[in-house]
Amino acid sequence: MKTKALLAAAMLLLLQTVVTAQQRIKVLTFNIYHGEAHYERGTSNLQKIAAVINEHQPDFVAMQEVDSMTNRTARFNNGQRIDIVKELAALTKMNGYFAKAIDYDNGGYGEGVLTKKPATVTRYALPIPKGGEGRAMLQVQQKLANGRTIVFAGNHLCHEFDVNRIDQIKTVDSITQKSAYPVILAGDWNFVPGSAEYAIITKNFKDAAVVKGKPEATFPYTAPKIRLDMVFLSNNAKWKVIDVAVLKNDASDHMPVLVTLELE
Template identity: 50%
Template structure:
């Protein structure tokens, strides 16, 4: 039996549509941010919070987690670790079996202090030091680029903006946004941003980025953990990419004065 030309055309169109659908496959990422208070239990000072933090991370099983207030081999960490200095990222690597990155923002207490990042898979990473036009503590952005499905890329970036001066936060968020958007592929920004919704740096970011918690409709406060009054911990996704926010959660944990934020998001590429 001969196949009609119309039927052949229909088959070819169907195959084409299936191929196009495969080219625009959707991947779900679990994204997380957590200010870890230099590895010390905020509500039980003098005690390490690393095992508690690891238990939260292992339960969530994020693809990426941004961490703020991260010490590396400081005298301070020895004070609650039997006199031994600790590299907090390396310790959490062991406890979570994830890949760890440390981005030093400043020299501190005979060691370093800055940003931490854990990823479920190997990544290519970098660090950007941020401006402080009003002075104050140095700040940094650490980022990890993950390549998957052959040639698709996503970059997850972690930062902790200035807690003192609005002028610093504005300058820092401009540098961060410009840098990440120029990468030309999907990007995520996560961290303790030290600003509130409606502030100048928030509005600058909102022009090209989506506040995941607000988009999902449940922006919960994140600090202090024992009686949350403010939301300064965020996960943002770029508006240039096809992100679909599937869930947002603020687990009620008190290992730090901040609670973590967890976002599940689908990305079509």
């Protein structure tokens, strides 16, 4: 009996080791249109966005077009300027982080990230050699339940000039290539597969939707024609893409993309 009990305990320990070695991760990228319902102007979309997050329970959320305490947010929040990331963190019970890319309308505008567990955060300003709207990358670093550390970064590249986007994607690639940890890049990239920018990032990263064989258009919601919202996985780790889903949600003109992964 004692031998059988020891054998059972050993098998359980082995099973737990295998399970923890493969860490499942859910990530969501969502251009949230500064917190206003795109198809119902003058109305907040935060409840809809929070409902998506609460339904799917991602570990990391990258949000683009994020306002913080702007006069614009007051126009659809009963006259009160709001911190969108703070509001969504409260609605989803997640940790919220904001990286300002530009001063805007008496507040800030940039990137937001939500995480299930607290994370170490770094903001990087991205180059704009042609001028135009400033951009930033918001990077978080976190230790997973199995003890491994990963990096997750949210991005929203320039929509105005090719030169800016090329420099920005080169900078994103350069920064993340210095990481000793697996990296997930998510965002509204403002470029499409087949572009010069896409060729640059896919030298060192895999397109999760292509790996899964499920690339779908994400923009615009009413008649999706192009895929701007993508998740990339670093080549310095072994990833298994379990699922990629473009979620049919009309809170914004972009549809959110949910990617379920295993990190081996």
